[in-house]
Amino acid sequence: MAHLNETDRIQILMMLRYGDRRRTHSEVCTLFNEAHPERSTVTKLLAKFQAAGHIRDLPKSGRSPVHENTHLDFMLQVQDNPYSTTRQMGIDFNLSHTSNVCAKR
Template sequence: MSNHEGYGDRRRSHSEVCTLFNEAHPQRPIVRSTVTKIVAKFQAAGHVRDLPKSGRPPVPENTQSDVMLQVQDNPHSITRQMGIDFNLSHTSIV
């Protein structure tokens, strides 16, 4: 991978891009490796947005509230059954 990228009227090194960014945004300084990672991400995906995360999706707040209310109403609820009732993994209940 090249250590120079096009920007504006000419190609700049990742260090130059880092310096320009830090001059324009002193409250949010970055390091050269950040520029390198962003360039690699753009070259791989065509954009720099975060890719979807793998793993269990978050439980919506309203479902969390419903689960807590059921536990409050029946502290001896079985987590496996609650998982079925709320369409969640039983491990998300605990």
């Protein structure tokens, strides 16, 4: 499904059921007409709304990424104090001591 922001998703749902008139998915695609959404996107969005009652993205699984600034600060601290333990560095930066960022190179 093409990534649409919340406003776009709301517009699509409003276009599907505007007033007393119900539009087809193809009509909504034509109305929206910004290189997206495809018919399958409209179908999936409607199914998601009917199943969950909202159109927000659900949280993704997996480890969250370490931000670039945290990574740079971490590397600077390693450079300043190369004898710090990975456990202490993890505590200082609120990271797991087994994180890739904490692995000394």
